[in-house]
Each structure stands twice: as C-alpha cells, then as structure tokens.
Amino acid sequence: MLNYVIKRILLMVPTFAAISLVIFVVLNFAPGTPGAQMSTGEAGGQDASSAGEQRESYRIFKEQFNLDKPVLVNTRYDLGQPEIQAELEAILNVNGESSPARRIQAQEDIENWGRYAVVGLVGVLSDTSNSPELRALASQRLTFNAQKQNKLVYKKNLSDEERAQVKAIAKANAKVRAWSFKADATPQDMSATTTTWNRWFEATAADWDYTRRERFEIFFFDTRFAKYWGNLARLNFGVSHVDKRPVLQKVLSKLKYSITLSFSSVLLIYAISLPLGIWSSIRQNTLADRVVTTILFMMYSLPSFFVAVFLLNLLTRGTPLQVFPTSGFESLDTSQMTLLEYLKDVGWHIILPIFCGSYAALAALSRYARSGLLDVIRSDYVRTARAKGLPEAVVILKHAARNGMIPILTLLASLLPTLIGGSVVIEVVFGIPGMGSFLFESINLRDYNAVMAVLLISSALTLVGMLISDLSYALVDPRITFE
C-alpha cells in the first residue's frame, strides 16, 4: 500500500509538470495580451485623452512580468546587426513596403529584445553608410535597450549592498538615457554620440560576449516558462497583472465564498440523491421510478444559467414574489450582525445559488446510487440475508447499500477540485465573488498569473482527488488491494 502511494505521488510530479506546460503554452499563445486595456468604456468607446502615449508604461509592465521574454526557448544571444537593421528599417518604413502591422511588430520586437539588441544597435549606429534617420533611431532605441533592468527595485527590504547596486544601476541608466540624437543633428554631434556609445560598448564588452555556458543558460532559463517555474518552485505564484497584489492572497480571499457554496451543494446533492437512488432501485421499473427518472432528467437538461435568471426574476424582483435577495453572498453591511444573524443572512443569500448549482447533479448521482444498488441487490449474500428472515429495510440498508454505495463514496473524492474551483455561471449570475468569477474575470483581463494559479491549484487537487479516490476503493472494499 505504502509503495503504491509513493509510486503514485512520484508519478504526479511529471504529470503536474506536463499539465502546467500545456496550460502555460496555451495561455501564452492565446490571442490578446495582458495589460492591454480591455475595458471598452461604454460599448465601443475609447478615451480620446489616453489612447496614445501608453508605450513606455507598457514596456515597463512587460519587463516586470517577463512578458518581453520568449515563451519557451530563447535564442536572442545570436541577434546581430542584420536582424536589428531589418527591424529598424521596418519601423522607419525605408523601402515603403512595411505595413503598419509590420511596423508595430518591429517596434515591439526591438523593445522585447532588450539588452540582446544592443550589439546590433551599436552596429547600426556605428555604420556610417546608414542614413542619418536610421542612425538616429538606433541611438534613440539604445537609450532604452542599453538600460540595465533594475529588478531589485521590486524587492522589499534591501540590504545595504543591494541598495548600492540599485543606486549604481540607476546612475548608469541615467547616463545612458542622455546619449541620443535626432535625424537632423549635425555630423559632429552624430559622431560624438557614436564615439560615446562605442566607448561605452567597449567598456562593457564582457556583457555582450556570451560564453557557451551563458548561451545554454539563456536558451533554457531566460524564458517566460523558466522564470515562472523558478518562482513556482518557491511556491510563489507571483502578483496579479491587474492590481499587483499577490495572486495567492487573492485566491485565498475567494475561498470563503466558493467552499461554503460548493460544500453545501455537495452535502445537499448527497443528502437527496442517495435516498432517492435507493428508493428507486427498490421500485425499479415501476411507474413511480419512471416519473422520478423523467423529472430528474428534465432538470438535468435545463441549463443552470437559464434557471438562475428565471428564479431571480421570479423570486427576487418583487413581482409577483419577493422572497430572496437579488445577489451577493451576504448583506452589504454585516458589521452590526451577531453570529446567528450572520449565518441566517448568508443562508438566505445562498439558497438560490445552491439550488441552481446542485439540481443538475441530482440526476447523475441518484442514477449512480440506483445502479450501484441494483448491482448488488440480486447477489447471493443479499438473498441469504433475506432467507435469514431479516426485515427488508435491514437487508437493503445494512447489507446491500453498504456495498452498493462504494462507487458513490469514491466519487466524493473526485469532487475535491470542484469544491475549491467554484462555478463560473452561478457565481457570475448571483454576484458572488468566489473562485469561479475570479477565474472568469482573470481570463477576460488576460491576467496570466492569476489564471495559472487557479488552474494549477485545481489540477493539483484533481490529482490528489484521484489518488484519494483510488485509495478509498481499497479502504472500503477489502477485495481490492494494491499489493
């Protein structure tokens, strides 16, 4: 048994890594970029005052979240003058053929290549056969690309040494920022600035000469995926792209809502569908059984978003009935409530969401219970129990149900991830700020870190749930062993 558990846990590691790779790749290649303004104001409206001029802040944003890095492998150490020159010419539209889309892409490329583009930029700048426009652009780009990333500023509580480092980088960057010229500058200015850059380039030569080892490291580790995993290994899910708060903290704050909701619906589902399943297996193929089955399947096929909106309009709006609150998990101001009042308040708010979140599962689970019991009800030991003269209730509940419910019990373990994951539809319609609506919003805002965190947590729970479910088989059924 122990061997089996250990083996399973070891197997989980590569499975989890594969899952995370798939999620990461899909997320990063999905259309849309994080940080790009997603809100549409009113339908189709754009703010005239801030539509442009977001470039620099977006560049810093990309840098902070490693979005300027390639997703899986990085070959940027090889970038030389020809690549850079091609991009710069595309930005300037030298041959008149680059489409606006190409120019946007070129601008983005040069930005994303960061320090890797410096070699090429210096090359373009020093090449006096280039047009002044091109050289001017190269010098302007250098003032950004040559800056060292000051990642330490994101760190809290700097040591004295780190503080000195931050200061040194800031100083070096400030120096670099000043060395640019415009296309109409005098030749003297141009050559003076070019000389300054060349001198700087030589002084920092060690930065640009990548050894084999460095290339290897850059290839695998200077990528979005490696950076993300580096943080994840330290159980750091990163901060939200949206409000820069730690993702884990945000996720934890949603748990209260989702767990309450899903725990009560699981409880409700089991409390109703087990007796129902047993009842209908005893009365198999009677009219009552058929009616119940039909009703359950009708409920099963009703989409929950429809039922939710229907119930909300029927039972909350005031015409004709006003029984339940219109939305939320609790009243807006609960500070004046005692514990009892609070529990009542929450209960009142979540009756409708729980109903909408569970009615569909009733059909499936009660069918499981029914067929589970039907499997054993005709077996020999049940007949023996009847022959002993035991009352029918004892035969069914004590002898048959115990064995018949094994599949149902093990299903419980696989519900673990849904317990945390919440339900998107229910939470959005009823305005409950749980995990489901959090995931939904994060996807809309392309908040990669938040989406990754939620999905990874629930896939980890799925794996654990599957293990528990397998183990519980062995626990409740002595015939199954893992030896």
Place this chain on the structure above:
Amino acid sequence: MQRGFLRAVLSTLLLVGFFVMTIVNVWQSNRIEKNLINLLNRIEAVEKALENNDFGAISGHGRTRGGIFGVSEPATVTAAMSDPKNVFSRDNANWLPSDAKQGGTLNLKMGSDPKGFNWLIENGADVSEIQAYVHVQLGNYHLKDVTQYKGELAYHWEISEDKRTHTLKLRSDFFWHKPTVDWASGRYDWLEGPHPVTAHDVVFMLDLMTNDQVAGAAPLRSYFDELESYEALDDHTFRIRFSTPKYMQKVMVMGLYPLPQFLYANDEVGEAYEPEVIGKRFEDHWYNPMGLGAGPYILSRYEPGVAVELKRNPKFPLGGNAMDKILYSILKDQNQPPRKLRTGELHLSSLQPAQYRAEVLEGDEDSPFKNGQLQGGEFWSYNYFYIAWNADQPYFADKRARQAMSHAFNAQLLIDDVFLGLGERCTGPMPTVQPYYDRSLDPYSFDLEKAKILLEEAGWTDSDGDGIRDKLIDGDLVAFDFNFIVFGSSNEYKTIGNIYKEDLAKIGIKMNVSPMEWANLLKKVDAREFDAVTLAWISGPPVDFRQIWHSSQADLPKGSNRVGFRNAEADRIIEALELEFDEAKRKALSHEFHKLLYDEQPYTFFYTRKSTVFWQRELKNVWFQLTRPHVNTRPFYLEG
C-alpha cells in the same frame, strides 16, 4: 431487561438536556453579542464626537465643523475672488438647495472591481468616480459652465504674462482623512494626525508623476512634456513653470491634486523609502488597496467583489455632502441593476439601451419604472460615435466618395429606432454638448440620389455591368466592395451594419459587415488593416485635436489618427488652438476646424449618446454634472 430500559431512558434524558442547554447557550451568547455591538457603536459615536471637538481645538477654528453647506469662507478667499488676475471665479451654482436634509445611506452600484485607489496610477472610470468623492483637485470647472474655473483646494490662481508660470495659493483649512488601518494594533501610531494638506503634497505628487519608475503615471506624464520646474514657495503656495505655453497646461494644472506625503513616502512601519526606489514602492505601496484623500467623503471600506463604502467627512470645508454614507455594491452582472432598482436595493442606476427598452418602452404599466416609484432622467456625456473611412484605401481616398457614404447613411433613423432616440445627430469632430460645437451646420441628409452623383463624380461607375460600382486605379479595375468592422458584442452595432449594407447595395456598393471582439478589433484598427470601422471617442470639455487629426499622428504606429487624415489647413488650426488662450478665439478656431472636417468627412460623424438614469422617489434634487463623473451624487439628498 429492566436495566437496559433504565439506561435508555437516562441517556435519552441526558441527550435532551444537552440539546436544551445548547439552545439556551446559543441564545444567550447571541444576546451578549448583540449588547456588545450596541456598546461598541456607542463608544464609536462618543469617540467621533470627541475627535471632532479635538479637531476644532487643534486647528484653531471650530468653524470647520460646518454642515453640508460648508463653512463660512475665510477672508483671504473672499478677497481673492475680487482679484481680476485670479483665473478662478466664484461659482454661484450650489451643490445643494438650502432646504436639503442631511443623513441617510445612499446605495449605488459599481460595475467592476476598482484595481486599488492610488489616484496617480489607477485611471479606471470606477477609480475616478470614487476619487471625485474622496479627493479634491486644485480647481474645477464651474458646476454649470465648463468654460469657467472655480477653486477647490486652491483659491487663487495667477498665470504670468508669458503664460508660462502658474502660481497657486492653497487654502489652509483642508486636512487629510484619517487613514483606514487597524489602529488598535498600535502598528500605525506613526500615521496619527491631523495632517494638513500643503503645497509640499502637490510637489510630492509631481515628483512621483515625473518619476520614470511610476509606469502608471505615463499617460498623465505626456501632458507635461513642456514642464520646466515646480516648487512650493511656502506651505500654501505652489508654482509651476513650463518651457513653452500651451492651452492644455491650464486644464492640467487645474486638475493637479496633492498626494499625502506622510503616507506614501513611508513603508508600513513608518520608515522612509530610499529615493532610488520610491517610484516602484509607490506603485505597489502597501496602502494601495485603499485610498486617501481630503475630499467630502472618506473611503472607509473596500471588499473586492462586494462593496465600496464612503463615509461623510464632517470636516470638509466646502460642503456638498448631504449623505452620511454612500455604499456602492459591486455588480458585475449587468442584469442586476434594474432588478435592484425594482426592489429598492439601489437608489439610482443608469440603464443600458436594451434595458431601457425592456423596462420602460415595453415594460408593464404597474412596474416601478412606470408607476412613479422610480423617477427617470438623462445626462449627456462627452462622446461621439463615428464611422471611420480609411483614406489609405482606394475606396475612400476621394472626399466625394466619403461624402457619398455619409449621404447614404440613414443616421437619424438608426438613432431613433436602434438607439431608441437616446442621442443627438453629430456633424463634426466633437460631442454635440461641447461648448464650441458649431450648431449652424446641418447634418448630411439621407439622400441616395445625391450619393450616386457624388460617386459618379469621384469616378466610381459600374463599367462592367455586374451591379457593383468600380473604378480604374493604376490599371486595375477595383470593385467598390469593402469590409465594415463593428464591435461584435453589441447587437446595436450589428444592426447598424445590416441596415447600412442594404442602403449601400441600392447605390451599387457592396459592404461586408464583420463583427469583431474588442481586443481583435483594436488590433486591426491599430495596424490600419481595415476599410471602415465604427467606434466612439470619449473626451473632456477642452478641445484638443492633435492626437486624432494632426498629420504627424497619421504615420505613427498605433496612433489615433487611424484614417490617415493629412490636411495642412487642419494642422494649422490644431497648432494655433494649442497656443491660443483666449476663449473667444478658441471658439472661432474650433468652428473653423469643425467646418473643415464637415466638408472633408474623414469620418461619417454619427451621434452623441445620452444616458438614461433612474432613481428612487425619495432621492431629491437629482441633476447631473457636465463633466465626468456625470452622475456625481453630491447635489442629491434623501428625504425622510
């Protein structure tokens, strides 16, 4: 047998006993809890009263405890109002009528989670709305006239002869709110106030705004390109200088606000940040989930996904804050607000056009929307909808072709039927509510015959007889067959596309409507990969055409001049407007620009939308602002 029976009876009794005791226990502790809450409430009330008295003693003028109409004006402010050099003038419109009542909780809604309340780095509409209640600016527009300015934090504003230097005097009776922190823990004693708002706080704001590390301030930073210097001359005098004077600087200076240095310059235990990292520290400052201001309301609670709570600031010198509390519920599902208006859970909410149709135009006669329980009204915001014609495409290079497109667009019908009459036809590059909008121009008539003539003149004829007009361009026969991109999540836009398509078919033009999701649409438009697109611009009261219309923006990747509009005359007017401070001349220039674009038709200007708002009957004195946020509830009060 006997013993077994006795045991059963005993254990049953014991169980019942436990049960009863538990119930009594729960009931008792519930009662105690209730008493405790009452007690705490009373202590809080006493504390508040004490605090207000204390405050009077410290500041030396107890007058600041004035009610919802503010306090009597300090003499210096009154004197400044009669100074002819002062840009600020007295606004005779009041927030509240003299019979307004104080008190009550106002329930409003918010459609999204604010990302945090650091005013400098968060520019979302939701955050700006809260900022309007919680914070103050140096000055603001007059309540009912956006061509004039009134003081808020500042009371005297002098612009030098060369228009480069702005000197502002700040009032001394503004104080920062008490930060919302866990005071009981003792960790935040270093924040203990009161902290007056000073010119140094304005300087601190500009320090951060010009700091490269503060990425969130970049949009604002671009307006201060010509910034030369700024300084606090003393605690309450602030001066800012620009290298070249531009009109928009005036608006930007008016919109400056202080930031609390005592809070943002320090980490959570009160230790000052190093200057090398203060920008980044500020961007993810520990107080960013909350916000601090000096305005009429105090931000007292924020629960993401649930609520934002504002409490009345009893010490606000300017008044205009009748409600004791404003409680925003965060409702992300757009179907909730009408429901909550019916149940009375919301005092006020705007309705989307579809909801307006369902509840008001087609609603039951006895629904609260119709039976007088809810009152309705509307406001205009600074927006205009348009169809942009990409002039770099062969179809729309000729202005006569664009004029023909405008004549074939049945705008009034669409406004009336698709947009339910909630808007006004617009003829030029500014919202119809813009004070400098030229009302003398008639909108392009819906006239297919005229459109045909214009198309013929522009060389678009049906030469191959296939029913679609065509034209020889560089040796190729180009058919007038183009794509029209619309915002796909909106049914109204798709309807516009379809109606327009039919009308164009009548004059021999083939249009394909392609609905697109927002991110995709923006990408296409930024890359100029479109023939025609319909969108809207949202702006503020001052006119500033450079970004959308100047030829220098036409070739900028991702620039806003997306139609490639290049016109020397337009450039001249735009540049002149930027430097012109005289309002009468600005008006003349704006009219000139309006006429030019009316003739050129780089866009088919469509309409300016108005929004419908409904509110509960007990809410009084409801009127809406001319500037954002339009639904500012400061004039409102609750009756009874």
